[in-house]
Amino acid sequence: MIPHSRPIFGAPFSDAVQSVMASGHTASGAQATLLEQTVIQHIGCHDAVAVDSGTSALMLAIRALSMQMTIKHIGIPAYACASLLFAVRAAGCTPVCMDCKHDLRLDADKAWDIANKLDAVILVHPFGMVEPLVKETWPCPVIEDIAQAAGATLDSKPVGSFGDIAIVSFYATKPWGGAYGGMVMGEQKVCTQVRAMSNPDASDFTQTYVGHHQLSDIHASLALTRLACYQQDMSQRKQHMQWLDERLPQNYVQSITNRENGNAFRYIIRTHHDAETCIQHLRQHGIAACKPVQQPLNLATDGLCDGAYQAWKDCVSLPLLPTMSHNEHIQYEQGLKACLQY
Numbered sequence: 001m002i003p004h005s006r007p008i009f010g011a012p013f014s015d016a017v018q019s020v021m022a023s024g025h026t027a028s029g030a031q032a033t034l035l036e037q038t039v040i041q042h043i044g045c046h047d048a049v050a051v052d053s054g055t056s057a058l059m060l061a062i063r064a065l066s067m068q069m070t071i072k073h074i075g076i077p078a079y080a081c082a083s084l085l086f087a088v089r090a091a092g093c094t095p096v097c098m099d100c101k102h103d104l105r106l107d108a109d110k111a112w113d114i115a116n117k118l119d120a121v122i123l124v125h126p127f128g129m130v131e132p133l134v135k136e137t138w139p140c141p142v143i144e145d146i147a148q149a150a151g152a153t154l155d156s157k158p159v160g161s162f163g164d165i166a167i168v169s170f171y172a173t174k175p176w177g178g179a180y181g182g183m184v185m186g187e188q189k190v191c192t193q194v195r196a197m198s199n200p201d202a203s204d205f206t207q208t209y210v211g212h213h214q215l216s217d218i219h220a221s222l223a224l225t226r227l228a229c230y231q232q233d234m235s236q237r238k239q240h241m242q243w244l245d246e247r248l249p250q251n252y253v254q255s256i257t258n259r260e261n262g263n264a265f266r267y268i269i270r271t272h273h274d275a276e277t278c279i280q281h282l283r284q285h286g287i288a289a290c291k292p293v294q295q296p297l298n299l300a301t302d303g304l305c306d307g308a309y310q311a312w313k314d315c316v317s318l319p320l321l322p323t324m325s326h327n328e329h330i331q332y333e334q335g336l337k338a339c340l341q342y
């Protein structure tokens with residue numbers, strides 16, 4: 001089976017882990033600090049805190065904001081990873097879903113209709129594309145989620161530099177992936193609050209929430225190694241994207257305009273309302289396609305989001321790999337031909 005993702009973990013990754021082991025210090029330490037400094041340089045933010053996951057990063061960012069103002073209702077994209085919904089709930093807030101357009105980015109008109117009712121908003125750059133609404137002035141604080149789009153740019157500025165706070169994930173298959181981990185990036189005040197919530201041993205008993213959220217040096221060293229080579233991964237995925245463009249019938253080709261300045265994280269096609277059957281066929285031909293999003297998040301709230309529902313019925317994420325063998329190329333091409341009938 002051609003896997004949906006296959007991050008390359010070569011010798012530099014095992015060397016990095018070995019050197020942490022040899023140092024005798026595996027918990028959060030020098031590597032986590034170096035990862036924070038590296039990301040600060042990439043994004044150009046004031047401060048950054050390495051934590052145990054992207055989901056924790058979101059939850060802690062919301063909790064830190066809540067210390068500065070009342071945060072109850074948080075806007076999240078309906079067509080996004082379930083982590084957003086659970087992070088909002090874990091911070092004691094209520095998610096409010098925002099619908100997407102045909103190109104899977106937010107429907108701006110619908111978003112502005114509800115913006116005034118939100119206390120904060122999480123804007124995701126979806127599937128490696130850039131969400132232009134991060135450039136706009138929102139009536140509430142913006143948490144910019146670059147988990148899937150790290151390395152992408154908008155108006156020559158790195159994504160992650162637009163929101164009041166930004167978060168990223170270092171989960172294995174993500175563009176900056178190591179194994180597990182996440183980071184909160186932003187002003188010093190927010191980051192100090194996130195640090196205080198991440199280490200029970202250094203906590204003060206007046207705090208309402210503290211969890212053990214620090215990132216281990218082993219995980220940090222893996223993420224650091226990925227950061228050193230993610231641009232090469234990105235250009236290899238871009239080549240694979242082009243290979244797919246040349247092999248897919250026109251009506252299945254992912255819209256090229258949406259990729260501008262993106263990081264080629266996912267290759268998503270729209271079927272004719274039958275993603276499920278298409279995925280089954282592709283899998284029977286050895287191609288591990290999957291749904292880009294397991295369920296539209298508005299199913300968990302009372303919001304109606306037709307665009308997200310339609311995307312869920314239509315969209316299929318095809319394997320997009322930095323490298324493939326000759327035989328895999330042949331298998332992939334034959335599988336696409338058989339399943340998409342051309």
Ligand SMILES: Cc1ncc(COP(=O)(O)O)c(C=O)c1O
Nearest residue numbers: 053054055081083124147169171
């Ligand atoms: C857009 C987005 N944000 C946040 C997360 C959560 O990251 P993690 O898996 O590190 O908890 C994910 C994970 O899939 C994601 O896709």
